[in-house]
Structure formats: C-alpha cells, structure tokens
Amino acid sequence: NAGVTQTPKFQVLKTGQSMTLQCAQDMNHEYMSWYRQDPGMGLRLIHYSVGAGITDQGEVPNGYNVSRSTTEDFPLRLLSAAPSQTSVYFCASSPGTVPDTQYFGPGTRLTVL
Amino acid sequence: DAKTTQPPSMDCAEGRAANLPCNHSTISGNEYVYWYRQIHSQGPQYIIHGLKNNETNEMASLIITEDRKSSTLILPHATLRDTAVYYCIVLPRGTASKLTFGTGTRLQVTL
Numbered sequence: 001n002a003g004v005t006q007t008p009k010f011q012v013l014k015t016g017q018s019m020t021l022q023c024a025q026d027m028n029h030e031y032m033s034w035y036r037q038d039p040g041m042g043l044r045l046i047h048y049s050v051g052a053g054i055t056d057q058g059e060v061p062n063g064y065n066v067s068r069s070t071t072e073d074f075p076l077r078l079l080s081a082a083p084s085q086t087s088v089y090f091c092a093s094s095p096g097t098v099p100d101t102q103y104f105g106p107g108t109r110l111t112v113l
Numbered sequence: 114d115a116k117t118t119q120p121p122s123m124d125c126a127e128g129r130a131a132n133l134p135c136n137h138s139t140i141s142g143n144e145y146v147y148w149y150r151q152i153h154s155q156g157p158q159y160i161i162h163g164l165k166n167n168e169t170n171e172m173a174s175l176i177i178t179e180d181r182k183s184s185t186l187i188l189p190h191a192t193l194r195d196t197a198v199y200y201c202i203v204l205p206r207g208t209a210s211k212l213t214f215g216t217g218t219r220l221q222v223t224l
Contacts, residue, residue, distance in 0.1 A: 004156075033212075043157065043214040050210070058211060090156045099212035100147065100204060104156025 001026050004105035006091050012111045013081040021076040021108050023091030031094040032074040033058070033102065034066065036087040043090065049074055050097040081112045117201045122219045125195075131188040133218050135201030138182040145206040146177060146184045149214070150197040157200070157214070160186065164206070191222045 007022045025032065033048040035058075045058030049068040063085060065077040074093075078085060088109050092102040118136040125131040137146065147162040161168055161175045163184070168175045174187040188195050200217040 035214075042216055043151075045211055045213065048211060056210070059213070088154075092156070096207075098207055098209055100145075100162065100206060100209065101159045102157075102212060104158065107154075107156055 003027065004091055004093055004103050006089075006105040006108050008108060009106070010109050012113065013078075014113050015082060017081050019078050019081065021078070021089055021091075021110070023074045023076065023105060024072050025074075025093040025103070026072065027093060027095070027103070028071060029093035029095055029103075030071065030097045031099055031102075032068065033092045033094075033099060034064070034074070034076045035090045035092065036060065036085075037090065037107075038087045046076065046089075048099065078110075081110075083112045086110060086112045117203055117215060119199075119201055119215070119218045121216065122221070124221050124223060125188075125191045127192055127222050127224055128190055131191040131195065131220055131222070133186040133188075133199050133201075133220065134183065135186070136183045137201070137203045140181050140203055141205070143205045143208075144203045146175065147202045147204055147212075148173070148175065148186045149200045149202065150195075151200070151217075152194075152197040160199075162206075191220075193222050193224070196220060196222045 030051045034046040035043040047066040049055045092104045094102040148160040149157045151157040163175045177184045198217040
C-alpha cells in the first residue's frame with residue numbers, strides 16, 4: 001500500500017490564483033481530513049469527510065472547498081490564494097468513519113506571494 | 114472533549130526511557146487517551162491509545178492512572194529519531210467527528 005499520498009510536494013502561487021491540492025489513499029478508509037500547519041504553529045483542521053459524498057467544516061474552513069466523489073480521493077481547493085494561506089497542508093485518513101487513528105500524508109508546502 | 118495539559122518541552126538522553134506526562138482531569142467515562150507524534154516537517158504519526166488498562170505496542174507503552182485523570186507515554190529506549198512533538202488527545206472512541214491537536218510536548222533526545 002502507498003498509504004496517503006499528496007501532490008504536489010511544493011507549490012508557489014501568486015495572490016488570487018486558485019489551485020487544487022490532491023490527496024489519495026489506497027487503504028479503503030472512510031474518514032479523510034485536511035489540516036494546515038503554519039510555520040512554528042500547531043495543526044488546525046480545515047475540512048473532513050466521513051465518506052464519499054459527505055464533507056463538513058473544521059476549525060478554519062474559510063477560503064477552501066472540498067469534495068469527496070470517491071472513497072480514495074479528497075482534493076482541497078484554494079479558491080483565491082492569499083498570503084495568509086502560506087502553510088504546510090496535511091491530508092489524513094482513518095479506518096471507519098471516525099478520526100481516532102489517522103494516517104497522515106507527507107504534506108504539501110504552499111507559499112503564496 | 115476533555116482538555117489535556119502537557120509540559121511544553123522535555124529532554125531525554127539517548128538510550129534512556131522517555132516518560133511523557135499528560136493531565137486530563139476532566140476525562141469522561143467513554144473517552145480514550147490517544148497519543149500522536151510529529152517528527153520535524155513530517156505528518157503526524159499515531160502511536161497508541163487506551164481507556165483504562167495499560168497498553169503496549171512496538172512503539173511505546175501507555176500508563177493510565179486508576180482514576181484516569183492522567184497518563185504517561187513511555188518510550189523505553191529513546192533514540193535520536195524519537196525527537197518530535199508528542200500530542201496527548203482525549204476522544205470518545207468511535208463517535209468523535211474531529212480530532213484536534215493541542216500544543217504537545219517537544220521531546221529532545223540528546224547524545
């Protein structure tokens with residue numbers, strides 16, 4: 001199993017640009033989530049999903065959209081990038097529909113100029 | 114979910130046991146204690162969880178006090194690769210929708 005994969009590893013955007021961060025898992029996990037971690041700071045939950053077709057907001061959802069059309073994929077869309085969204089983005093998945101024991105991806109390092 | 118309190122930082126000599134404490138005095142009867150760690154620039158990693166009995170796996174041991182108000186994560190023979198931020202999290206097992214990370218304990222393992 002590849003586990004949780006994230007692409008790209010690094011990305012630089014200009015203010016106002018949009019992009020999609022990709023996340024995929026091959027463990028047939030129902031639960032998936034997105035966190036962001038600002039430099040020197042803690043992890044904050046952006047959005048999560050308990051299964052295909054179901055998504056919900058976390059602590060910091062503004063400026064981000066998600067969708068879950070398949071069990072495997074959970075892309076995160078930045079609608080209009082802002083410098084405040086410069087961060088490392090981690091995707092995770094967990095067996096079942098709960099976040100108890102999550103497997104995290106390697107992260108996407110995003111810089112918005 | 115119950116709040117947890119952890120020391121901001123700890124040091125440990127390589128080869129010695131690292132004992133990381135966590136206070137969760139408001140824990141409810143259906144809440145479990147989970148531990149994760151985050152090695153620098155990597156995604157967090159699940160370590161272990163428990164309800165009231167001591168638990169052990171290939172990574173660590175978890176000791177929960179009888180009153181369940183505190184717990185200790187034990188890395189029996191710490192190595193330099195165990196240097197990381199360790200997070201203690203309390204969750205109702207099987208029913209939570211979100212997992213929130215606090216500030217954790219930064220463990221520095223030294224030669």
